[in-house]
Amino acid sequence: xxxxxxxxxxxxxxxxxxxxxxxxxxxxxxxxxxxxxxxxxxxxxxxxxxxxxxxxxxxxxxxxxxxxxxxxxxxxxxxxxxxxxxxxxxxxxxxxxxxxxxxxxxxxxxxxxxxxxxxxxxxxxxxxxxxxxxxxxxxxxxxxxxxxxxxxxxxxxxxxxxxxxxxxxxxxxxxxxxxxxxxxxxxxxxxxxxxxxxxxxxxxxxxxxxxxxxxxxxxxxxxxxxxxxxxxxxxxxxxxxxxxxxxxxxxxxxxxxxxxxxxxxxxxxxxxxxxxxxxxxxxxxxxxxxxxxxxxxxxxxxxxxxxxxxxxxxxxxxxxxxxxxxxxxxxxxxxxxxxxxxxxxxxxxxxxxxxx
Amino acid sequence: xxxxxxxxxxxxxxxxxxxxxxxxxxxxxxxxxxxxxxxxxxxxxxxxxxxxxxxxxxxxxxxxxxxxxxxxxxxxxxxxxxxxxxxxxxxxxxxxxxxxxxxxxxxxxxxxxxxxxxxxxxxxxxxxxxxxxxxxxxxxxxxxxxxxxxxxxxxxxxxxx
Numbered sequence: 001x002x003x004x005x006x007x008x009x010x011x012x013x014x015x016x017x018x019x020x021x022x023x024x025x026x027x028x029x030x031x032x033x034x035x036x037x038x039x040x041x042x043x044x045x046x047x048x049x050x051x052x053x054x055x056x057x058x059x060x061x062x063x064x065x066x067x068x069x070x071x072x073x074x075x076x077x078x079x080x081x082x083x084x085x086x087x088x089x090x091x092x093x094x095x096x097x098x099x100x101x102x103x104x105x106x107x108x109x110x111x112x113x114x115x116x117x118x119x120x121x122x123x124x125x126x127x128x129x130x131x132x133x134x135x136x137x138x139x140x141x142x143x144x145x146x147x148x149x150x151x152x153x154x155x156x157x158x159x160x161x162x163x164x165x166x167x168x169x170x171x172x173x174x175x176x177x178x179x180x181x182x183x184x185x186x187x188x189x190x191x192x193x194x195x196x197x198x199x200x201x202x203x204x205x206x207x208x209x210x211x212x213x214x215x216x217x218x219x220x221x222x223x224x225x226x227x228x229x230x231x232x233x234x235x236x237x238x239x240x241x242x243x244x245x246x247x248x249x250x251x252x253x254x255x256x257x258x259x260x261x262x263x264x265x266x267x268x269x270x271x272x273x274x275x276x277x278x279x280x281x282x283x284x285x286x287x288x289x290x291x292x293x294x295x296x297x298x299x300x301x302x303x304x305x306x307x308x309x310x311x312x313x314x315x316x317x318x319x320x321x322x323x324x325x326x327x328x329x330x331x332x333x334x335x336x337x338x339x340x341x342x343x344x345x346x347x348x349x350x351x352x353x354x355x356x
Numbered sequence: 357x358x359x360x361x362x363x364x365x366x367x368x369x370x371x372x373x374x375x376x377x378x379x380x381x382x383x384x385x386x387x388x389x390x391x392x393x394x395x396x397x398x399x400x401x402x403x404x405x406x407x408x409x410x411x412x413x414x415x416x417x418x419x420x421x422x423x424x425x426x427x428x429x430x431x432x433x434x435x436x437x438x439x440x441x442x443x444x445x446x447x448x449x450x451x452x453x454x455x456x457x458x459x460x461x462x463x464x465x466x467x468x469x470x471x472x473x474x475x476x477x478x479x480x481x482x483x484x485x486x487x488x489x490x491x492x493x494x495x496x497x498x499x500x501x502x503x504x505x506x507x508x509x510x511x512x513x514x515x516x517x
Contacts, residue, residue: 133431133460134460152459155459264501264502280455281455281457282430282455283432304458304501304502305429305458305459305460306427306459306501308458308460329456329458330455331451332434332454332456332499332504336455
């Protein structure tokens, strides 16, 4: 990119000069020889660039190669100063004098990864896969000494309870990486009776805990950040840092702004529109008790299929956030999402440490 | 076999719609494929007696020669039905006010394979009253990872008692 921008700059400048000179008084004699010399230099640089670019960029740790006509020199970028001697040697072998180029240390250029790609260490907001389903890794947390992540109970083979087939998780999918990154270890049974509507089974959170495999790295307190909020991007541009947890709230103020990051719709943000609502799940006999609903004032889409398990947090300053819950559902159009408060997650799973 | 109100409307091709929902890391065998399409239709009786329960079927079919990958929302596949008056005013929506888990199920349809999803409707409006006899339209929306996939409109008549 840089090469493209710089290549044509001087050419445009020369053309502008020639046009401008048309009405000017007779120029001094040396103009044409100077231009000819400049053209010869540019030709030589272009030739050196063609020769050197593939050789230099083949070296480990190189970032870019540029024919920088603005300075009349070639420019090479490297990740570390330790790479510079190798570049100089390669150029010397091609007969390119050191006066014809500069080598500078620069940031590596990386294509932006998305929430649906492989992440090690893992962090909140990225895609996980089990069976024939895709969900979102909500947040990393320690349960005592157990390094874990939290996702939805419905993002397990059996919603509620550990009987039957053990849920093994892959990230991003088993096809991309067959490593089992974690297995479900905690997912309380849904209960009947008491406050639970007749014929239904209930819980206060849609949350389950998965224990990480020993060889899989994870970052506690990190949530992938995408461009946004509500921009629709799933390209990861940074990270939110969970610096605190709301371990007490079950009823959130109406209008309170909360955020989530999920593998389908990325970072979205909306306001609490209802809180501590007993919520029936469509086409099931499950009721989630005391849940909180979130929407955007302009009716923007905040959630989509695959966002199940997304973290829910408030921004406390910059990219720092306070974890407040876990998202599990939404309406059919995606303009409303529902989350279980973190307090209720911990009431059912036990104390969790999710901060960095 | 009930008469279908939508038979004359044919299949709706939805080629390419799944591309937007591509999961970069989806299992290789289940990745959406660009030039393929899913055909959807909504099947319901062309005429129904007033007040009688109506069975509505959403039918999907892979009309291509290759496997087709679907990213379906919910632990069980979910679809919406929107019933409207001839002027377009919606009188009933199956998923109105409903909360659905935001999990995605990956399903591959073999060439020619079709699936059917069924719903029952008691002819009541969103306000809970029985619909008046007359002409109506219905369309189905299959919930997927991104924008729902929509069937063509199907017309039906509620007969006077």
